[in-house]
Amino acid sequence: MSMERQPDRWRRQVQAPDGLITSRAKSKGSPCLQDDDSQSGEIQIYSGPSLPEDILCHIHSLMPMRDAAQAACVSRAFLHSWRSHPNLDFSKKTLGSNKKTYGNGEVARDFSSKVDHILRKHSGIGVKKLKIHMPKFCNAKDSCYLDSWLQIAVIPGIEDLVLALSWRAKYNFPYSLLSNGSGDSIRSLHLAGCSFRPTSELGGLRTLTRLHLRDVCIKGGELGSLLSSSLTLEQLEIMYCDGIVCLKVPCLLQRLSDLKVFECRTLRVIDSKAPNISRFSFTGDHRVKLSLGEALQMNNLHMYFSGAVHYARVELPSSMPNLETATIYSGSEIVDTPMLHSKYAHLKNLSIALRAFTFPPTYDYFSLASFFDACPSLEIFLLDVSQRKMEHVSILGDPSGLRHLRGQHHHKIKSVKILGFTSSKSLVELTCHVVENITSLELLTLEAHQSTVRCSVPAHNCRKCSPLPIDVLMEAERALFAIRAFIEPKVSSKVKLNIVEPCRQCHAAELARLG
Incomplete structure (x- = not known):
């Protein structure tokens, strides 16, 4: 979505099939979300029988983020609910940061600028899913944005968190964010290209069901500490995590059914005592010692x-x-x-x-x-x-x-x-x-x-x-x-x-x- 305000002469009002009078721009972006305090008087909403605000908010929450942003351009009701939209998905595709339009360096700046603007306008209330896929043109300098973004969106009530970075181990994910009550609601955590240092002092993720770590700098003891306190875990996927020498999966993980370990170069031992694993996938060195216990459910x-x-x-x-x-x-x-x-x-x-x-x-x-x-x-x-x-x-x-x-x-x-x-x-x-x-x-x-x-x-x-x-x-x-x-x-x-x-x-x- 374009974050630049289009000239007024590009706008024209159209009659939508449902009776709404909306403003359409020649640009494919959603310029009115650039500044939701816009004083332009051209965006007017007329409709038939009005729906209760909670129903409108629910309808808006079911839309993909790009569609929700465009809807907010033509509806003040949706513009209001946009500030608490529950599903935030930031990637080059959803933000329109296209390399055909921008140069490599501009892609990174454009992406960071748009995400920063959207999150600062967001109330921070009601976020259920946050997905940040940083473009490969971003570098470690762009990590200065990440702390503020995560502090806005990672709050109690969040359920799905994805942070995929294009550089490796240059950003240290602030695990302390998950100890303020946010960790009590997270069900799915997917990290890629960062450092992750969970500690027993800060506690675990009590409702976590899916944990995916890809190219993450983490040690076996740190991961073991997290697993021991994540008793609801059902899926565990570890890929390219070279800091793990011994992966221990405790017997406390009674619900763990799916375990995947892929190309962890320094890994030498997988010792799983989880009794109910039904799917196991391993790609790596033939010297890795596999100890899967009595895998009766496999x-x-x-x-x-x-x-x-x-x-x-x-x-x-x-x-x-x-x-x-x-x-x-x-x-x-x-x-x-x-x-x-x-x-x-x-x-x-x-x-x-x-x-x-x-x-x-x-x-x-x-x-x-x-x-x-x-x-x-x-x-x-x-x-x-x-x-x-x-x-x-x-x-x-x-x-x-x-x-x-x-x-x-x-x-x-x-x-x-x-x-x-x-x-x-x-x-x-x-x-x-x-x-x-x-x-x-x-x-x-x-x-x-x-x-x-x-x-x-x-x-x-x-x-x-x-x-x-x-x-x-x-x-x-x-x-x-x-x-x-x-x-x-x-x-x-x-x-x-x-x-x-x-x-x-x-x-x-x-x-x-x-x-």
Whole structure:
């Protein structure tokens, strides 16, 4: 919204469908909110039957901030309620601080000026949500505004607070603000790009249900102190917080159901004793020791680190007996997946991604059949083996002696999908095992390596697929030959086989070079 008053000659009165006579400016902004003490006599409000003020205020509170600001330009009733609007969302988009209009430095000044003006005009009463997304062009010097902004809006009654800064650890979030009664009402706290130093002396956040920390400078002990006094917490997300070495989640968090830890570089231990976590997501170093206790409620697992497939098969089945959905990403597996007696009795949906520029050629894809035996309730299996350079032994060079696992039949799996399919002999053996031993199979999708952007995908909104290197196209052609020679003849007529090739139209020139 533009905060500059437009010249009077740009204004004109229009008759709205509901009878209100409003003032419309050629600018897309909301100039009258620039100064709500404007003496211009051109903004006049006429309406039919009037509504009680509390109903008008409620209607106004339900509007997004930008719409609420524009409504306040044409209605004195809404202008009054604007001063206590409960949902304040400040970002480049909501404030119209567009880089196409302003230079980089001006974006920061424009943003700070607008937020400062709006908050100083705000009464500070009734704020439920405050979201401040500082543009990346702002720097540490702009932090001088933040203290005053937070003091105006972070008051008892606030429920949702988001502070996302573009610099790192240069601003120290004033935790003392939450000890004046404001912390008693906060249900959701999302901090990014700042320092956060909670202390036990100032107490916790008694109604907090969601805590998201991204790129925040905080130590494990400080976070532990906050968690120990936030007994209503349900979701905890920690991303890029490099000051945490040991994350301890106390057993007092009985309501915690969703725990996400992403790329905290110095983290070495996750020790969770919260008994009711049902969703756990971890991306990071394979050396991090995971201690999740008796995760009897765990039904959704997401893991991403080198060796994650082996870890998921060897370490987790006994501690997560009720797991239903698992997504495992790994950029390297040194040890093959072993055949074990332990099982995921209730796992129905399993996704495994073994993606890298070159996945270790010593890894045996056929060993993944261990998961079929370990998951008697499995219904959907997705395997992504996309890589830039395939160095596994190709079945085209060694077509003899395909391995088989005897006596391993599966009667629940309905759909198997393999992305980035190659001519790797062990991958072909795994796929043959699927078509020969899964009696319940209905759909088998084998997709050769695809472009990152594809013309056939409506969301990409493009006319041509992004280029593929010639060696990737060559391997895709070998993969298609392997499918038709070794797999397709074994597929039952009851199974729908879906073979996805690279786009022939977009890669016609490269494919022509291959002959």
